[in-house]
Amino acid sequence: MAQTKVKQLAEEVGIPVDRLLARLEAAGVDAKGEDDGISDEDKLKLLRHLREGGSSVKTDGDSASSRRISLRRRSTSELKLSGSRGAPGKTVSVEVRKRRTYVNRAQESEEAAKKEAEEAAEAQRAAEQAEAEAEQARRDAEAEAERQAQLEAEEAARAEAEAAAEAAKQQAEEADKAEPETPEEAPAAAPAESEVPNKRQPTRAERMVDHARSRAQENLRRAAASHGRTEQDAERERERGKRKELHVAEGKQGRRKKKSRGRPGRVQMATEHGFERPTAPVIREVEIPETITVGDLAQRMAVKANELIKQMMKLGVMATINQMIDQDTAVLLVEEMGHTPKTVSDSSAEEELLEELRAEESGTEGKPRAPVVTVMGHVDHGKTSLLDYIRRAKVAAGEAGGITQHIGAYHVAHDKGLLTFIDTPGHAAFTRMRARGAEITDIAVLVVAADDSVMPQTKESIQHARAAGVPIVVAVTKCDVQNADIDRVKNGLAAEDVIPEDWGGDVQIVPVSSMTGEGIDDLLDALLLQAEILELTAPDDVPARGVVIESSLEKGRGPVATVLVKAGVLKRGDYLLAGSHHGRVRALFNEAGEQVKEAGASIPVEVLGLSGTPEAGDETLVVANERRAREIADQRDERMRESKLAQQQAARLEEVFSQIGEDGSGEAKDLNLLVKGDVQGSVEALTESFRKIPAEEVRIRIVSSAVGGLSESDIELAAASNAIVIGFNVRADAKARKAIQENGVDVRYYSVIYEAIQDVTDAVSGLLGTELREEIVGLAEVKDVFRSSKLGAIAGCLVVDGTVSRGLPIRVLRDNVVVYEGELESLRRHKDDVRKVEAGTECGIGVKNYNDVKPGDQIECYERTEVQRKVVEAEASA
Ligand SMILES: Nc1nc2c(ncn2[C@@H]2O[C@H](COP(=O)(O)OP(=O)(O)OP(=O)(O)O)[C@@H](O)[C@H]2O)c(=O)[nH]1
Numbered sequence: 001m002a003q004t005k006v007k008q009l010a011e012e013v014g015i016p017v018d019r020l021l022a023r024l025e026a027a028g029v030d031a032k033g034e035d036d037g038i039s040d041e042d043k044l045k046l047l048r049h050l051r052e053g054g055s056s057v058k059t060d061g062d063s064a065s066s067r068r069i070s071l072r073r074r075s076t077s078e079l080k081l082s083g084s085r086g087a088p089g090k091t092v093s094v095e096v097r098k099r100r101t102y103v104n105r106a107q108e109s110e111e112a113a114k115k116e117a118e119e120a121a122e123a124q125r126a127a128e129q130a131e132a133e134a135e136q137a138r139r140d141a142e143a144e145a146e147r148q149a150q151l152e153a154e155e156a157a158r159a160e161a162e163a164a165a166e167a168a169k170q171q172a173e174e175a176d177k178a179e180p181e182t183p184e185e186a187p188a189a190a191p192a193e194s195e196v197p198n199k200r201q202p203t204r205a206e207r208m209v210d211h212a213r214s215r216a217q218e219n220l221r222r223a224a225a226s227h228g229r230t231e232q233d234a235e236r237e238r239e240r241g242k243r244k245e246l247h248v249a250e251g252k253q254g255r256r257k258k259k260s261r262g263r264p265g266r267v268q269m270a271t272e273h274g275f276e277r278p279t280a281p282v283i284r285e286v287e288i289p290e291t292i293t294v295g296d297l298a299q300r301m302a303v304k305a306n307e308l309i310k311q312m313m314k315l316g317v318m319a320t321i322n323q324m325i326d327q328d329t330a331v332l333l334v335e336e337m338g339h340t341p342k343t344v345s346d347s348s349a350e351e352e353l354l355e356e357l358r359a360e361e362s363g364t365e366g367k368p369r370a371p372v373v374t375v376m377g378h379v380d381h382g383k384t385s386l387l388d389y390i391r392r393a394k395v396a397a398g399e400a401g402g403i404t405q406h407i408g409a410y411h412v413a414h415d416k417g418l419l420t421f422i423d424t425p426g427h428a429a430f431t432r433m434r435a436r437g438a439e440i441t442d443i444a445v446l447v448v449a450a451d452d453s454v455m456p457q458t459k460e461s462i463q464h465a466r467a468a469g470v471p472i473v474v475a476v477t478k479c480d481v482q483n484a485d486i487d488r489v490k491n492g493l494a495a496e497d498v499i500p501e502d503w504g505g506d507v508q509i510v511p512v513s514s515m516t517g518e519g520i521d522d523l524l525d526a527l528l529l530q531a532e533i534l535e536l537t538a539p540d541d542v543p544a545r546g547v548v549i550e551s552s553l554e555k556g557r558g559p560v561a562t563v564l565v566k567a568g569v570l571k572r573g574d575y576l577l578a579g580s581h582h583g584r585v586r587a588l589f590n591e592a593g594e595q596v597k598e599a600g601a602s603i604p605v606e607v608l609g610l611s612g613t614p615e616a617g618d619e620t621l622v623v624a625n626e627r628r629a630r631e632i633a634d635q636r637d638e639r640m641r642e643s644k645l646a647q648q649q650a651a652r653l654e655e656v657f658s659q660i661g662e663d664g665s666g667e668a669k670d671l672n673l674l675v676k677g678d679v680q681g682s683v684e685a686l687t688e689s690f691r692k693i694p695a696e697e698v699r700i701r702i703v704s705s706a707v708g709g710l711s712e713s714d715i716e717l718a719a720a721s722n723a724i725v726i727g728f729n730v731r732a733d734a735k736a737r738k739a740i741q742e743n744g745v746d747v748r749y750y751s752v753i754y755e756a757i758q759d760v761t762d763a764v765s766g767l768l769g770t771e772l773r774e775e776i777v778g779l780a781e782v783k784d785v786f787r788s789s790k791l792g793a794i795a796g797c798l799v800v801d802g803t804v805s806r807g808l809p810i811r812v813l814r815d816n817v818v819v820y821e822g823e824l825e826s827l828r829r830h831k832d833d834v835r836k837v838e839a840g841t842e843c844g845i846g847v848k849n850y851n852d853v854k855p856g857d858q859i860e861c862y863e864r865t866e867v868q869r870k871v872v873e874a875e876a877s878a
Pocket of ligand 1: 378379380381382383384385386425477478479480481512513514515516
């Protein structure tokens with residue numbers, strides 16, 4: 001017979017061993033200890049006893065406990081999460097506690113129902129708790145491990161859910177199992193069990209199982225979503241983070257890595273991009289100077305330099321980023337890239353500045369200023385001695401040590417006023433200054449030695465002064481010498497049309513001696529008197545401007561420039577522009593070597609602080625700031641470089657007439673001529689004839705006429721006076737030829753007087769007319785030739801230079817030899833008729849009445865323009 005031990009039975013029914021022993025004793029079963037065996041018969045005995053009223057068996061419990069029996073079940077399971085990527089694994093203990101109490105419904109049906117509901121709720125809570133723990137475990141796992149862990153978490157969640165479901169199922173089964181037993185085996189101990197088989201018991205079990213299953217499914221779904229989110233999950237994520245996508249990554253959120261959501265409480269910044277994609281291409285107005293680098297142009301168009309270089313390659317131009325391109329090319333490129341070009345002159349900034357200065361000066365009243373004097377004359381006549389005497393006697397007078405320094409100019413305080421002397425004697429310096437456009441001299445002192453009278457250079461000096469329109473005061477030097485003859489000097493001067501005052505003319509003649517100092521004060525008086533007549537004034541409350549007299553690079557001082565102020569007051573600290581250099585005036589020194597704070601009109605000063613050494617004759621301007629100074633200096637530098645390449649614009653005979661009225665004034669224009677001939681007779685004949693040419697619109701001026709070959713001085717005078725040189729049976733010497741080349745002076749040689757007169761006559765009367773000049777505007781290379789029944793031979797070409805336009809005359813070249821001249825009949829691009837085709841573009845060209853065009857030929861497209869006709873070719877090299 002099968003025997004169960006008391007202990008086992010007590011465990012099975014869930015009551016203490018003592019209590020079971022008491023009940024067994026009451027039922028008459030002989031069982032003393034927990035290890036005593038109980039047979040089936042004993043069990044039935046106990047059951048019978050219990051049915052018969054065993055419920056009232058007194059135990060140490062209360063009466064209520066006799067009416068019910070509680071089954072407690074605790075199941076513990078372990079959830080093992082293996083770590084990934086080196087993270088340690090984790091074990092989560094899951095404990096499910098369940099308690100079920102069976103109540104005798106016969107006695108407490110209502111109460112039992114209530115209790116049952118509570119128990120069911122408790123069971124439900126227990127299951128939920130288990131699931132909550134599983135959920136927590138899943139979250140932890142999610143945080144610690146990534147994809148691999150998720151997969152395992154999925155597994156674990158499923159296992160756990162199944163465990164929970166299993167637990168619930170087991171419980172339900174147990175309840176089911178208890179059902180048949182209860183009415184027979186333990187009616188007293190568990191009277192409620194007689195009622196267990198009612199309909200509610202299995203329903204509840206099923207419900208719990210269903211619930212556990214649905215939870216398991218939910219867990220599964222979440223686990224799966226953690227590494228492959230569904231659309232709803234993404235939406236939820238967006239909602240949670242309030243994160244908005246960039247338009248550039250639309251629909252690509254799945255690619256992004258999960259990022260930290262920042263510190264709690266931190267203000268969530270909008271992550272939307274600030275840049276908005278333009279809706280239409282931006283068309284810019286691009287300023288184009290006369291020359292520009294590729295890189296700079298690209299920057300102005302806001303495109304990458306590479307893009308621009310590519311575009312240039314398309315047009316057939318190979319260029320690097322730092323390459324300079326001219327304005328025309330730049331304009332073409334800007335148009336090609338869809339922007340609007342705006343050409344600006346290199347001198348625009350300077351013009352603007354000068355315009356401002358002019359406007360400022362025009363409204364300002366001029367103040368009297370000292371005259372600026374230049375000393376000229378024949379060699380050894382005493383120019384340097386005179387200047388030295390004045391400087392020594394007048395500048396250094398009263399100064400300690402009497403040290404003076406040569407700065408190119410100095411000023412003298414005489415009893416009656418101030419005078420400024422240019423310290424470089426001779427007309428060469430004077431002319432050079434003039435040639436550079438610097439008209440700084442107010443009065444010319446013509447030095448003539450009393451013992452020598454008028455000499456060739458005296459005459460030249462007179463001509464230079466006249467050409468510049470500068471009044472002359474004659475200083476007859478060496479009056480102290482024995483053979484001094486002032487009357488002879490006066491005679492010589494009168495022969496040159498310099499008439500002394502005492503002879504009824506307007507030229508003051510002052511005898512002086514640089515040895516004794518005799519007459520020096522009279523000379524200064526005469527100069528001041530002349531200045532008074534000239535009424536020299538300059539505004540002083542305008543930005544200072546002046547002219548560079550000379551400059552040098554000095555050790556320890558840097559670039560030093562002597563500037564003669566023409567208007568305004570130059571001060572220390574001013575931003576000065578001098579030629580193509582600029583800088584802030586660091587210090588100013590006068591001719592005595594003393595530092596001064598400022599210098600007004602007609603005062604020469606040494607300026608320290610410039611970026612380089614400007615050239616004599618360069619204009620200086622004070623500008624508002626360094627940026628402007630640098631801008632204009634750069635433009636001037638650029639212009640200078642260009643002018644070195646291009647020949648200086650000198651007057652040309654054929655342009656004389658065409659320039660009439662160009663300035664819009666309608667006034668007569670001067671035609672300056674410098675005449676040199678082999679003999680006096682021919683020179684006189686020429687000058688007389690020129691003066692007699694009837695010209696209404698052109699006024700002929702003979703700047704100089706002399707016998708002899710063309711000298712450097714002649715060319716300099718012609719350049720400074722914008723004169724045309726007429727050489728009759730004479731040629732230029734080597735120095736003069738060099739000067740001709742440098743200055744671009746128009747020199748014409750004749751051997752027949754009539755021809756010279758005729759040319760000048762034609763020039764001033766406009767009879768030179770115009771001639772047609774050709775300009776090649778485009779060149780195309782023939783790549784292939786197609787035959788068309790309608791159009792004949794069509795040359796498939798690539799335009800390699802310039803522009804090929806319809807309606808212009810063309811030439812067909814074979815090996816650089818013209819083989820045909822004609823017209824362009826058709827110009828096509830991709831079967832479309834076009835008006836013009838730019839360089840770098842392919843096109844089809846049909847040549848009118850010419851079918852013999854071959855691959856390799858070149859088609860030149862040219863334009864005819866009218867230009868002033870040239871009379872006689874200058875033979876400068878002769
Ligand atoms: N007795 C006397 N001699 C003078 C006078 N002026 C100049 N001399 C002398 O004449 C010579 C030439 O004088 P410079 O002053 O050198 O003449 P310059 O015109 O400057 O000469 P270059 O520089 O060669 O053009 C010198 O020996 C002087 O001493 C003067 O007024 N009286």
